[in-house]
Amino acid sequence: MTAKDDETPSLSIALTGSGGAGVITAGNMLLDAAAKAGCYGLFARSSGPQIRGGEAAAMVRLAKEPVAAPGDVFDILIAIDWHNIDRFAVELPLSTESLVIADPSQGEVPEVIAASGARIAELPLKDLAKTVAKGRPNMIALGVVAGLIGLPDEVADEVMARALKKRGDEALAASRDAFALGVEAAGTMSFDGPDLWTRAATRERWIINGNEAAGLGAVRGGVRFVAAYPITPATDLLEWMALNLQRLGGALVQAEDELASINMIIGASYGGTPALTATSGPGLALMSESLGLAVASEVPVVVVDVMRGGPSTGIPTKSEQSDLNIALFGLHGDAPHLVLAPTSVSDCVFTTQWAVTLAEALQSPAIVLSDQLLGQTRAIVDRPTDIAFVSQRVTADAGAGEVRRYALAGGGVSPMAIPGAPGAQYTADGLEHDERGLPSSRAGDHVTQLDKRAAKLDGFDYGNHWAEIEGDGRRAVVAWGSSTGAVREALARLGSRGHEFRLVSPRLLAPAQPARWTEALEGVERALVVELNHSAQFYRYLKGYCDPPCPVDVYHRPGPLPLRVGELVAEIEKWSRS
């Protein structure tokens, strides 16, 4: 068993291979089976630039407790082949306690792997596969892993049966046979891992990725209209919506570009239908002019930005938290709006639902900063709880006398007439306007409307949802979005070594919450911001918008590699001695 005593008992397994080797499928099946066997876990993947037949790595982490970050090292690496392994070797950290299973027909274990000092076991996966009719090496590999980690046979069988239902009995038999061969082969290897199997889950468990979770949150929040233009890594979210909205009496429209998609959702929302789009950095940039329109005309819309490596086209398939600046400040003029970030894969449900609710209640655009890591990591999680938010869009009743669309009453939220309501007609406008919505360039109207739009966001009571705050140390670590998972686990590990830390993970990033930030850091001696970008964006933001009650430091680096728990433990330890 490789996990040190202070580590969350878990197992990290990587399968690599290329050109149709099927490691992604095998990885997914491993996660599915493990979930059935009662454990938590994650599945992420990495691949080369080819659309088809490229090199790929399936990276699975299984644990008794919920986990939200990759393990520090892989306990098992099973390679169907080694093609271009050096391209993502850095994503596959190994230690001397790791077990590497290699097919000798694929040549020597590459130096980048061997250098780790991991134990190497040879297994002729390809040849073995040939001994089974229609046998595939990936199923043998799955069997090997199952055998090594003691995955109960019946769950693997269940999963294979489900996955191969469409392909027929023959395919299923072939898989079963190959799997059995793998299990058998595992018997010849020594491996010592934690026992993770407790079949009886107390609560309902889901397997979901952040993109699906955001989609579910959106429809829970009431979204019934989506217009979008595909872009990695947001496309899966859109595809999920396209299929699932149909069942709810909603629909998705593929727009000609992002300029169209943002305007389409503004149009739909103006018409009374809660509306959303999803995109990534380049698309968000294109939307910024019209997001300003939503601010000025006070039309609620939600934009989910599934962040990827930037700038420009950047690294489309990898994660980074570098769109914070554009999300906060990318609109011209003084344009207050909402920015939120989900703190985990399953929190994508809650945060997106909350974003829709807030947008509707505050008649404001909301940007949700998810990222590739959250969006495309499949995680085993406890069923996210149902929340029914009470607030909703305030609409103008027909015939309630003169309706001033941009009236100053109501803490800045003015009742919004929905087309069709008689007697309440108005013209929504992106020009500065007076309370009735008529264009005005008067200083008085400008300042009152600017005040109103800022005040409605600043004055709202966001309750406890604004952040996750855990622990009670004299030192605090502040993380946001997908970094939260790795930080939480790092703090837990440090906690079990006797160092207590406070975790502050704000879910609501804008409007700035200086009072809450200060309160969250009350009694803290020193705080450390952790984020995955090159220019320490949240750290700068915090300093600019708040006078923190304690000195604040930052640990940040760009993607594409996700933050690792071990890395953070080391950094935080170093920092806590400072």
Next chain:
Amino acid sequence: MTAKDDETPSLSIALTGSGGAGVITAGNMLLDAAAKAGCYGLFARSSGPQIRGGEAAAMVRLAKEPVAAPGDVFDILIAIDWHNIDRFAVELPLSTESLVIADPSQGEVPEVIAASGARIAELPLKDLAKTVAKGRPNMIALGVVAGLIGLPDEVADEVMARALKKRGDEALAASRDAFALGVEAAGTMSFDGPDLWTRAATRERWIINGNEAAGLGAVRGGVRFVAAYPITPATDLLEWMALNLQRLGGALVQAEDELASINMIIGASYGGTPALTATSGPGLALMSESLGLAVASEVPVVVVDVMRGGPSTGIPTKSEQSDLNIALFGLHGDAPHLVLAPTSVSDCVFTTQWAVTLAEALQSPAIVLSDQLLGQTRAIVDRPTDIAFVSQRVTADAGAGEVRRYALAGGGVSPMAIPGAPGAQYTADGLEHDERGLPSSRAGDHVTQLDKRAAKLDGFDYGNHWAEIEGDGRRAVVAWGSSTGAVREALARLGSRGHEFRLVSPRLLAPAQPARWTEALEGVERALVVELNHSAQFYRYLKGYCDPPCPVDVYHRPGPLPLRVGELVAEIEKWSRS
């Protein structure tokens, strides 16, 4: 004479009227004549939303010393009519010492004007005009003003002759007659103003507005290609360029939209021609995706953002400093680039020229934050000095062996091959890439290229140009862009009351200059940021990117009204007692 002893001796004159009253023409002529008579001054205008025949105010300030902000109150207001005067009455502050000249045929002096307690003199402008063949009330008004302020006759005559050259002798004679009637009428009024006439200017004087000045700076910097889409208040800059580039062997292309214009200039610059576009907030927002491309592919381009009131379409004809955030942070991903702001109308020449030079030398996009106030104010200024910057684009020599477009050497600036150079072919890319420009998603390449792009900007020696720093008080006022002028004059006024202040006006806004900011505030007890926007954007930026050596406060408010010297004197005095 209305100016108090501590005030810069100056005269503020407003002419109002509508529907072809010709107040703008008269105002311009007043400025031209005053310039010939040896004084400094400014001309700004304000008008209603109509394209033609709307109400308008010509606002002129004349002074012995250079001035950069409107006067606190108008000494003379001459109204050809009062149509919709309440729309911009707030722009026309008056005091009991002001002289208001009104045509009784236009009805009572409106309450908004009369309430100031100003002296009212009646003059039947329209009727008088009828007494002259083809006489126009605006020329009578001009004559009145000239008479009141003692403008030497011959300069007015020179200016009329030039302005009316094309319209023929009859028109000129009519104007002269009307003007003379005005001068005569002035003789019947009492007015006591400073004597500003010293015909012998020691240095060459220009009349120029900030849009022309930015254009001149651009061509001095080497710009020979402009692609743009018209937008208020940047259109005049473009029109100036269209005409003047022709004489330099350059050209302007009208693009189909801002997405096209930014890409066209990136294309031209990639081909070796320094290139620029000008726009305002909505256009800048549309350009942000492709500005990221310029960052990632390291292609120099310059974007002049002539800011107007925001957000969204906002207040297109009025000034505001509210695009700082989008200029600094509007790009997705970590995308370091240059942001500069001219500190006065005539500094638009220098700052734009410097921006072009820096962009070229650093292979980076540069955003120049001008605004409507700078862009459209015509000012009498000393001839801006010629500066020949030495740095320029580093190009790759043909045949110099292997050319790595994005090589890490040279402080981050890599020689750039220009299409046509044999043997140095490469592909510029917005995807993350390695040193050769080949797409790469490796962590190593990503971090080195991010480092390189940040380092080339951070490591450059910007010399003294980065800011204007004046005075030596224990308290400092930090202003940027068009606010500088009003702050400078306010500090001068306070200075003459014995309060010394330091003025810090950074011209280089990004990359952030924490060391220089700190140095500039060395020895200062407390600093005040002054800016014209709703959310205190520069103040937040300063705090986020620097640990100032002293407490920093802020005075900020949105447009559309420009900051006034008296307003600032009051605010700064109040603050300095804090």
Next chain:
Amino acid sequence: MTSSPAPIPGLTARDYKSEVKPVWCPGCGDFSVLSAITKALAELKLPPEKVSVISGIGCSSRMPAYMNSYGFHGVHGRAVALATGLKLSRPDLTVLVTGGDGDGFSIGGNHFLHACRRNVDMTYIVMDNQVYGMTKGQPSPTTEPDWDSALSPGGTGLRPFHPLVIALASGANFIARGFSGDPNGTARLIVDAIRTPGFSFVEVLSPCVTFREDQRGWKKIVRPAPVDPTEDIGRAARRLMTDDGFNLGILYTGKRKPYQLRLDAVEEEPAALETQFVV
């Protein structure tokens, strides 16, 4: 407000106008387009609250504020996209888009193309004055190549964009040209446009008297199209391709089914989607 006689009672064009006074230059063709639109709506007896008028930025795009229906004065070039979102999610509303040649064919060109193709049931009225009025007289895509202006001294040298041909080529279902000088004729075109399902495009020649004085002469040039509207796309193409821009009337009507979302299909609750995630 100066005293003025009360409007005629009953549902007339005036009931579709708002209290807001247009800032347009006197003589601008857009006044007549406003008349034409309101007359058309009165003729169709559409309750004002069931009509939404969407626009971008430009003189012509100021239209919504002058009407008593719902309106959205959006950003430059994006009106058609905004209207698409509205109409798709609110098929019960009558959606009009109004704007200018710069807004629609320059910055908004892509949405125009795709709206024709998408064929959502709405009516797009472009007040074509072959100039950017609002920004003080720059050439638009429909401007003649030799029209001199400060931004393009000596003219652009570019072939004018032919909106009707593009509309046809990209799939608009109803294509007509009107002239502001004939508001009643234009009202008729708008009535037909609204009645025809799918994306209807009406170009209205609407002089800009301030920057294109010469357009005051249009009234002498325009004429009814010499042949009847056609449903044959090939013939229409040939005819429009050689059209001089001054033939008025309906030039093409198609029978393509409008694009609609199936919003009323199933109406499950979001909870029903959860089974897909359960382990």
Next chain:
Amino acid sequence: MTSSPAPIPGLTARDYKSEVKPVWCPGCGDFSVLSAITKALAELKLPPEKVSVISGIGCSSRMPAYMNSYGFHGVHGRAVALATGLKLSRPDLTVLVTGGDGDGFSIGGNHFLHACRRNVDMTYIVMDNQVYGMTKGQPSPTTEPDWDSALSPGGTGLRPFHPLVIALASGANFIARGFSGDPNGTARLIVDAIRTPGFSFVEVLSPCVTFREDQRGWKKIVRPAPVDPTEDIGRAARRLMTDDGFNLGILYTGKRKPYQLRLDAVEEEPAALETQFVV
């Protein structure tokens, strides 16, 4: 690298290819388009350094990296605008734009329209596979209405965009259709396109074997256009309007003068502009 024989010496198509190995799926039509382009350049004997290949984002837009000329892999949809700036300021270069149907006709539709209209001397080659390859198979503007995909379950229901008609309607000066399965014929079209002054548009049917397996069957459907290229725009319009998308060859050539800037007019120094400001 395993040992392999050296390529033939001399200026051949291969000299226009770079050392970078394409990431395209084996079988993708884009390989043949690369061949066709490099053959065309070899035929024209253009020095590689005098050629610039500009693209946006998409599988097809990866082209520049695979060529030994200058290249720019810009952002999605903006290649034509980028190329316009380059060519206008550097008339001495041969400028090609390469990309896909999504890049060019969806997000890039407006630049396509205006590039045709502007008629700058360059050649735009679109590898049309009627799908977004790079983002895993979503419908593009040229996709059939009933093509099922995850983003548009059951199909979009939209009329496909007809690039050649739009090119004609908006003023392209040379319009042709090629097929990747015939790289030599396509090379010929590209040679003619480059030689023809003004904006030349070449649509190359280029199968996406990964998301549109069915397109492997295109080779059986394509055929040379049954009639000769025409210069008559009305006839061309009618012909293209009813074209089924599989006629290969040059379909239209015009004689419109390309748009150029007068960059060599006067060459004064900036100082000469200053007199206009002097008091």
Next chain:
Amino acid sequence: MSKPIAIGSVAELLAHAKAMESEALERYLDLAEQMEVHHNPEVAELFRKMARVERKHVEKILERVGDKDLPHIPPWEYQWLGEEAAEAISNEDVHYLMTPHHALTLALGAERRAFGFYTRVVETVEPGELLELARELMEEEREHVALIEAWLAKVPEPADDWAEDPDPPLLQE
């Protein structure tokens, strides 16, 4: 069916022969590269082997050419019977999971096309030096066909699920 062939001289025929072999060589190199990028080493090596063979053919043709001046023929004016140089495999016919059997089948098709091409020349041209040369080249191709046939016979047929990839395509930019 097949279009007439207009080859009027030895030089023209040699130009065709050279183009045919060198395009085949280039194509095999390209395809080998494609297979390497898509991790099909077996087929990649096979294509490289084919390239080596073609390289020899090119050399042989070059020997025949000696210092003769060959006419320049634009790519589209070669008299191939199909779209491409007769002996080149079409880019469109490959698949990343293809087996050696597929590869050899394609190679065989190519050799057969080459043979067919020369056969057609032989049928079309007047007797003389040109015909002699055409016949010689035809015979050579006949040998190549036989060679590949023999080779193909030794390679196992692909399984019926050879094209199956359990994993979905990977999304990019």
